Amino acid sequence: MSSGLDRRQVRRAFARAAPTYAAHALLQAEVGARLLAQLDESDTAATLVLDVGSGPGSSVPALQRRWPQARVVAVDFALPMLRLAAAQVSVGAGFDCVAGDAQALPLAADSVDVIYANLCLQWCDDPGLVLAEFRRVLRPGGTLLFSTFGPDTLHELRSAFGAVDARPHVSGFIDMHDIGDGLLMSGFRDPVMAREDLTVTYAHARDLMRDLHAIGATNAASQRMRALTGKRHLARVIEAYEAFRVDGRLPASYEVVYARALAPDPGHPLRNAGMDIASFSPASLRGSRVRR
Ligand SMILES: C[S@@+](CC[C@H](N)C(=O)[O-])C[C@H]1O[C@@H](n2cnc3c(N)ncnc32)[C@H](O)[C@@H]1O
Numbered sequence: 001m002s003s004g005l006d007r008r009q010v011r012r013a014f015a016r017a018a019p020t021y022a023a024h025a026l027l028q029a030e031v032g033a034r035l036l037a038q039l040d041e042s043d044t045a046a047t048l049v050l051d052v053g054s055g056p057g058s059s060v061p062a063l064q065r066r067w068p069q070a071r072v073v074a075v076d077f078a079l080p081m082l083r084l085a086a087a088q089v090s091v092g093a094g095f096d097c098v099a100g101d102a103q104a105l106p107l108a109a110d111s112v113d114v115i116y117a118n119l120c121l122q123w124c125d126d127p128g129l130v131l132a133e134f135r136r137v138l139r140p141g142g143t144l145l146f147s148t149f150g151p152d153t154l155h156e157l158r159s160a161f162g163a164v165d166a167r168p169h170v171s172g173f174i175d176m177h178d179i180g181d182g183l184l185m186s187g188f189r190d191p192v193m194a195r196e197d198l199t200v201t202y203a204h205a206r207d208l209m210r211d212l213h214a215i216g217a218t219n220a221a222s223q224r225m226r227a228l229t230g231k232r233h234l235a236r237v238i239e240a241y242e243a244f245r246v247d248g249r250l251p252a253s254y255e256v257v258y259a260r261a262l263a264p265d266p267g268h269p270l271r272n273a274g275m276d277i278a279s280f281s282p283a284s285l286r287g288s289r290v291r292r
Pocket residue numbers: 010011014015025028029032052053054055056058059075076077078081100101102103117118119120123124125
């Protein structure tokens with residue numbers, strides 16, 4: 001089942017954005033650091049750590065510091081992102097890059113100690129399949145740590161587009177409770193979920209749009225937008241965004257969701273509550289709490 005995201009288009013957008021990504025991904029870097037801070041000091045020794053949806057590898061040095069004995073493997077399906085990761089972190093010294101899709105990880109079952117995935121899940125067209133893959137490759141007791149965005153993310157932008165036409169222009173995001181349910185249904189144990197609201201402020205709505213474009217985050221709705229984002233249309237969206245101006249700045253809200261869970265012990269069944277996790281659909285994850 002598909003969430004409506006065009007996976008090839010997502011990959012193309014991130015591949016195109018690779019050269020500009022790091023300079024504009026300040027929020028993503030901040031969330032990545034906060035995600036790692038969700039771990040207790042005592043948590044988990046590791047020999048193999050995956051950074052899934054690694055982008056240009058910005059989190060890799062922090063992962064190497066956290067697990068100095070481990071091999072860190074960056075996985076991404078956008079090759080230009082991986083090339084940047086390989087150029088920035090010396091491959092070989094405990095670091096590898098692997099081209100692969102989070103929905104079909106090119107790794108053996110039970111082979112990974114820690115999966116870290118910062119702001120990747122919301123780009124996957126079948127989040128349930130991603131959770132199933134995470135579970136498959138994690139060793140029993142291995143740690144899953146990921147962040148994603150919740151439904152309030154970019155609500156100002158959604159509303160500004162909504163004032164101009166009735167078509168969806170900003171991705172729908174999964175509610176935190178549905179993600180927690182999805183983890184349990186995928187067989188993970190002891191899930192710990194947290195959410196926080198972060199706000200980035202801009203002088204102009206155009207600056208927000210430029211940031212989103214520069215990190216490749218324009219693609220999810222782009223098919224629907226393409227015919228509609230002429231200059232005049234965009235000018236009306238920008239005008240509508242002005243309604244949110246506070247103290248001379250325009251806010252862009254992000255609802256950040258952090259999730260930590262452990263892979264189950266050996267022998268734990270792959271099915272839960274009669275649900276086949278391999279076909280666990282985003283529709284069932286999203287429930288009625290998605291807002292577009
Ligand atoms: C918003 S960026 C986050 C990058 C990095 N984790 C960070 O914190 O800066 C999302 C990344 O996930 C990758 N990605 C999205 N869907 C993916 C998938 N199905 N399989 C592998 N990588 C994917 C994109 O290519 C992109 O590099």
